[in-house]
Amino acid sequence: MNPQTDNLIQRLFARHSAGLLPLVMLGVLTGVAASLVMMSFLFVLNGMLGSLNGKNLEDFESLAWYWQLGLPLAGSLLLILLYRLTPAASQTVGLAYVLERLQFGQGRIPAANIGFQFVAALIALGSGHSVGREGPTVLLGAGIASQVGQLAGRPPSQLRLLLGCGTAAAISAAFNTPLAGVLFAMEVVLMEYSLLGFAPIIAAAITASALTHGLLGEHAILEPVSLSLASYQDIPGLLVTGLWIGLLAALFQRLVLMFVRLPVKSRAARLLLAGAITGVLALAVPQILGSGYDTINLTLSNGLPWLLLLSILVAKLLATAAAIGLGVPGGQIAPTLMLGVCAGGVAGALIPGTSDPALYALLGMAAMMSAVLHAPLAAIATVLELSLSAEAMLPAMVVVLGANLLCQHGFHLPSLVITQLRVRGQELQTHPVRTALAQRYLSELADMSLVEWDGKSALPNTQAAALILKHEQDYYLLTASQLHEGITTEQLETLLTPACRLQVLERDMSLLEALRSLQGDAGAGFLVPVRRGRGLVTRSRLVRMLTEEGGLY
Known part of the structure; x- marks a missing residue:
């Protein structure tokens, strides 16, 4: 830098x-x-x-x-x-x-x-x-x-x-x-x-x-397409489509986990296996290679036979689960969009209705993305930006709702990204209060107006709000009212109670970690590393920030 x-x-x-x-x-x-x-x-x-x-x-x-x-x-x-x-x-x-x-x-x-x-x-x-x-x-x-x-x-x-x-x-x-x-x-x-x-x-x-x-x-x-619902009588069929795609989204996550847990430790072997699975499947269904945007556009504009869409769906499901689960460094959104297009296209061809099967393919794309990533609004916005018509919003909501309900509440599956982190042993905070606390850090609250004193030299004449005393290996927070010229060592040691002791941090800490750290500790707060040295965050300052209106923002 x-x-x-x-x-x-x-x-x-x-x-x-x-x-x-x-x-x-x-x-x-x-x-x-x-x-x-x-x-x-x-x-x-x-x-x-x-x-x-x-x-x-x-x-x-x-x-x-x-x-x-x-x-x-x-x-x-x-x-x-x-x-x-x-x-x-x-x-x-x-x-x-x-x-x-x-x-x-x-x-x-x-x-x-x-x-x-x-x-x-x-x-x-x-x-x-x-x-x-x-x-x-x-x-x-x-x-x-x-x-x-x-x-x-x-x-x-x-x-x-x-x-x-x-x-x-x-x-x-x-x-x-x-x-x-x-x-x-x-x-x-x-x-x-x-x-x-x-x-x-x-x-x-x-x-x-x-x-x-x-x-x-x-x-x-x-490519943008012009698609809309032909009749409200098709809404039951859209609900069935949403449930069908929610089922596929759950299956997709299970397949990814299966490949993640495959007893093959070598990264080289895992990558070669992913390449071999993709290559062999491509011999039968070459449409699975790459992100598949050409197939998506073709399905939305001209349509493909439902048997071909079904074969692409099955092969793409396996190839994508293998690539993601075995560690190929790519994204999962485009493959899920293609899976959704194929699944929606199959549903549009087989479910009775008056709407264009391509509409089901478009909605299937949004539903699959939403169910796999738990992103319903982003998925619906994708439909809006692609269809160039607000008339596609209502059917998109119906299909996305059905897919999310089945995947999240029927199978109790988190998003694929959270699943990937859990496999690594990392649990994201999703509770709103804990999330807010995990997103703010002590360094943002640190008071820099402090003076450190060794307890032996002359008492510093300072207007600093806090005086930090290092005694043996610990640090303590003292106030001007507690100190006076000529204070003896015995008098000073009586002030060094556990309630005045500070935790000295080697790295910055989130407010959530700080509160957990204070649960079994009677100390006064933390000395936090900041860009310009060290800062002080007292227990009382932390409590005020959490209880005052707008304190977290």
């Missing part, structure tokens, strides 16, 4: 740092940075796919059989080489890693992980693995936002908000769907809606979309 750049950005955002305007400005800056990174990523990826498939970038179906079989295996070999050349600390990537850094890493995403995700995603997507670009997109955008926030010296709670900005900007830049990007960021990544968060996240999404459109022109991956 360049110190001059660091200081410049910090000065730009130092004044009124807690206000909304600096956050919006950072959102705009994040939108610009994320857009440039996403355009670079798309330029390289499209060049790779174009060299293989020509103008139709995802036309893996036209390749010879040995390419269809060999590409995923070749991609696995390249990924194995990449993993062996890269430090282990840089290899954790994807949407699950973004959520992990939000809750356990103070919103800090290392630059090395961003670089690894960039290269690994290009290999996985360019070799036809059954993964999507959305997971890598989210990490790239969130990682850039984290770097911007760290350069600007933002506290952890604002870094967390900037990760949401980066997510919305990246999705908006890559897919030209700013509304879906905003809702996805708040629903899946931040897992909350707040008035403070909306403005900077919307600013980031708008900036990224406008800049990308201005430099690249129209670049929507999914």
Whole structure:
């Protein structure tokens, strides 16, 4: 990190740092940075796919059989080489890693992980693995936002908000769907809606979309379609479609877990197995290779025979579960969209009704995304932005409701991202109060007006609010009223009670961790490491912050 750049950005955002305007400005800056990174990523990826498939970038179906079989295996070999050349600390990537850094890493995403995700995603997507670009997109955008926030010296709670900005900007830049990007960021990544968060996240999404459109022109991956419900008599059929897709979403999660728990320890063996499964399935159903946007667009515009859709559905289900469960570094959103399109298309062909089967395919896409990621509003926004018609909203709500009810309440399944974190032994906080406490840090409350005293030298003449005494290995909080010139060692030691003792922290701590730490401790508070040294957070300050109106915001 360049110190001059660091200081410049910090000065730009130092004044009124807690206000909304600096956050919006950072959102705009994040939108610009994320857009440039996403355009670079798309330029390289499209060049790779174009060299293989020509103008139709995802036309893996036209390749010879040995390419269809060999590409995923070749991609696995390249990924194995990449993993062996890269430090282990840089290899954790994807949407699950973004959520992990939000809750356990103070919103800090290392630059090395961003670089690894960039290269690994290009290999996985360019070799036809059954993964999507959305997971890598989210990490790239969130990682850039984290770097911007760290350069600007933002506290952890604002870094967390900037990760949401980066997510919305990246999705908006890559897919030209700013509304879906905003809702996805708040629903899946931040897992909350707040008035403070909306403005900077919307600013980031708008900036990224406008800049990308201005430099690249129209670049929507999914082509808009004009579809609407023909008759309200089709609503029972839509409910059945939602339940059918909820069942498939539950099956998909079970398959992912099955591959995760497969007794194959070697990463190289797991990646080769994923490549082999994808390649063999592609010999029978080549449409499963890659993200599948060409198949999605074809199904929504012209329709495909339901038997072909069913065969794609079965093969894609296995290939995607294998890729995600065995550790191919790609996203899961595009494959779930394709699974939903195929499942909805099958339902539209078999369930009696007067609406276009392509409508069922469109709604199935939203329902599958919603059921797997627990993102109903983002899924419905995707339908709105693709159908260009508000008339598709009602049927989308019906199908999404049915899928979510069955998946979440029928099978009691969390989102796939939370499942992935649980497999790693990391449990995200989802209770609203605990979540709020886990998102704020002691360093944001730290009082810097303190003086440390060794208890032997002359009593400092200071106006500081707190005097910190180090006695043996412990630190104590004393006040001016307790001290006087000429105080003896015996008198001083009578003041050093457990109620005055401070916990000295080696790292910053969330408010949730701090409250848990204080439960069995009668101490006065914490000495917290901050950017300019150490700060003090007393027990009374923590209580006031939690009980005053607006204290958490």
